[in-house]
Amino acid sequence: MSSNKMLQQRIAIVGAGLGGLACAIALHKKGFNVEVYEKAQDFRxxxxxxxxxxxxxxxxxxxxxxxxxxxxxxxxxxxxxxxxxxxxxxxxxxxxxxxxxxxxxxxxxxWWRLQQILASKLPRNIIHLDRRCTGFSQDDKGVDIYFDGKETIRADLLIGADGIKSAVRANLIADGEPxxxxxxxxxxxxxxxxxxxxxxxxxxxxxxxxxxxxxxxxxxxxxxxxxxxxxxxxxxxxxxxxxxxxxxxxxxxxxxxxxxxxxxxxxxxxxxxxxxRLPKDFWSKGRVTLLGDAAHPMAPAAAQGSNSTFEDAWVLAECLSNASNISEAFNNYEQRRIPRLKIIQTRSAKGEMHYYETESEKLEREKHEKPEEMTGEEFSDWLHNYQL
Ligand SMILES: Cc1cc2nc3c(=O)[nH]c(=O)nc-3n(C[C@H](O)[C@H](O)[C@H](O)COP(=O)(O)OP(=O)(O)OC[C@H]3O[C@@H](n4cnc5c(N)ncnc54)[C@H](O)[C@@H]3O)c2cc1C
CATH class of the missing domain: 3.30.9.30 (D-Amino Acid Oxidase; Chain A, domain 2)
Structure with a gap:
């Protein structure tokens, strides 16, 4: 399949939160046929x-x-x-x-203002509100996406950007509660x-x-x-x-x-x-992948939830537009994102606990703990100098 063929793929994104909208903008600008399905009835x-x-x-x-x-x-x-x-x-x-x-x-x-800014960059008719996804099934030719009380949508590929309680993830990975x-x-x-x-x-x-x-x-x-x-x-x-x-x-x-x-x-x-959630070794199966909190929910300690989600959105759009088929695109996406997200998720979880320590508890921990692989400064450089 050439890149031009990839452009003909119908892409469905579930979730018009920050990641779903950012990814939709990136894909739309690259010429993909993308539609977004959001459970909220309006952007409140x-x-x-x-x-x-x-x-x-x-x-x-x-x-x-x-x-x-x-x-x-x-x-x-x-x-x-x-x-x-x-x-x-x-x-x-x-x-x-x-x-x-x-x-x-x-x-x-x-969050809401940012959602508004992102939504304003898309044609209004590609965002479908009041569509609560309940799951999907896929075969060799496409994905059927199911919605509560609304008609089923058929697409060539599905991106689950439906947050920490993702219905797409529940169907794809089924790894229980966060x-x-x-x-x-x-x-x-x-x-x-x-x-x-x-x-x-x-x-x-x-x-x-x-x-x-x-x-x-x-x-x-x-x-x-x-x-x-x-x-x-x-x-x-x-x-x-x-x-x-x-x-x-x-x-x-x-x-x-x-x-x-x-x-x-x-x-x-x-x-x-x-x-x-603990980091996972895969985020995709067949024609379906995950992005943002649906893929890698994390503690807010490093303020990386949405920041890393925007990285996902850009990298996934790049992978889709540079690949000759879906599986190549998702493989490249996972290779570029999963190792990085493992570090960010793990560090964020530790950071969450350290927030609550007293000074003496902190000193005691530092006495017994191996030093982090990266100091705070090194982590910051690694985080922000990421080559997209
Ligand atoms: C206390 C707290 C503080 C935070 N602070 C920061 C910070 O400072 N910096 C930072 O970068 N991040 C922060 N975050 C994290 C950040 O908010 C999230 O990581 C980010 O919003 C994830 O974007 P997302 O698009 O993956 O999910 P979301 O923004 O949660 O969007 C998911 C969208 O999917 C929709 N949806 C859900 N289920 C369905 C369904 N079944 N069908 C259809 N649509 C559905 C939802 O309505 C929503 O619009 C914080 C989080 C918390 C809890």
């Missing part, structure tokens, strides 16, 4: 705040040159990070220019009138086995992300209970930080267990 303002790093931004810039400037305008180009006490006192500030050497900055943005990392998360994005953070700062509040990130996400919105070590992953029965849980946990914190949570409408709060 949901999701939390994200930190976008040079490796993810470089991938997005390859996919759609100039998009990083647009994201910067809708989000925040972070100039300074600030470490705060739970009483909202600034302990230390650091310039964020350590990323400059990689050619892209640190940007904080709201692993709970003994960490719970509560987050929201709100309009913020009070001064907890300068407009170009990103904040980190360290408590005892708990912490909070504060992100400016543009347009006067602040994203707060509170996390706590927890052995119990049961969720609240309703949104008001979720809000009360956070307020109880930060009852001793300073007023400006408590006020942020108090001012958050309960329905905006996302409560969740932090989960990942």
């Amino acid at each position: 303002p949901v999701g939390g705040g994200l930190g976008l790093l040079p490796n993810g931004l470089k991938s997005l810039n390859n996919i759609y040159p100039g998009i990083v400037e647009e994201i910067k305008n809708y989000g925040c180009h972070v100039q300074e990070t600030v470490l705060k006490s739970t009483q909202n006192e600034n302990i230390r500030t650091n310039p964020a220019n350590r990323f400059d050497k990689y050619g892209f900055p640190l940007i904080t943005v709201w 692993r709970f990392l003994k960490s719970m998360s509560w987050r929201a994005v709100i309009k913020c009138n009070q001064q907890v953070l300068n407009p170009d700062q990103m904040g980190f509040v360290r408590g005892h086995r708990e912490f909070m990130y504060l992100l400016n996400v543009g347009d006067g919105d602040i994203a707060w992300l509170y996390r706590q070590q927890a052995s119990d992953n049961s969720l609240s029965t309703n949104k008001d209970e979720a809000k009360s849980r956070v307020l109880d946990k930060i009852a001793e914190w300073g007023k400006p930080l408590r006020a942020l949570v108090e001012a958050t409408p309960s329905e905006r709060i996302l409560e969740g267990a932090i989960c990942d």
Whole structure:
């Protein structure tokens, strides 16, 4: 099959999240016939705040040159990070220019705004909302993709970009539930009138086995992300209970930080267990492959979930356009991505646990532990200097 033949393949992507849309843009620009199927009925303002790093931004810039400037305008180009006490006192500030050497900055943005920016780069008629995928079956000639209450779609290949609870993965790999990392998360994005953070700062509040990130996400919105070590992953029965849980946990914190949570409408709060999966040796079978959280869910500790997903999106589109058949494309995709993702997933899981250590626990661990294969600085260089 020549590359031109590959271009005739009908590609279905399940999930119009960050990875599904980024991959759709890359494929559409290369001339592929691509359609995206999303379970949500509309693009509502949901999701939390994200930190976008040079490796993810470089991938997005390859996919759609100039998009990083647009994201910067809708989000925040972070100039300074600030470490705060739970009483909202600034302990230390650091310039964020350590990323400059990689050619892209640190940007904080709201998941939903980024989804909107990505969706705006695609013809509206290729995104199909209200399509909850329930599974697929494949044969020599194509893939049938099943949707809850909607007609089955036939495509030549299927990309599962349907997140950490992926229905495509459940059908393809069937490896059960993700692993709970003994960490719970509560987050929201709100309009913020009070001064907890300068407009170009990103904040980190360290408590005892708990912490909070504060992100400016543009347009006067602040994203707060509170996390706590927890052995119990049961969720609240309703949104008001979720809000009360956070307020109880930060009852001793300073007023400006408590006020942020108090001012958050309960329905905006996302409560969740932090989960990942152990790295896998394959992400594809036949005509079906995975991308993003569906392929390699990870703890947020290294802020690599969406950043590594954007790498996947670009590399998969490149592999599809350079190969002469599907199996060659998926083999190349896996060879280029899986070894790298193993390192990122493993490091992120460890990072998640280290977040909650006290100073003495950290020293004790470091005394007994073999040093990491890469120091923090080496990991950062390796991460951001990736050749796409
Ligand atoms: C607390 C927290 C903080 C984070 N912080 C960062 C950060 O700072 N930086 C970073 O890079 N990453 C971060 N992440 C991770 C990041 O959000 C994800 O890695 C990223 O969104 C993955 O993109 P995705 O497209 O694979 O999945 P998603 O963005 O989850 O999108 C999946 C899409 O598929 C749709 N879908 C799901 N099931 C179906 C179905 N059956 N049928 C059809 N559609 C379906 C969903 O509605 C959604 O639109 C964080 C995650 C958490 C939990």
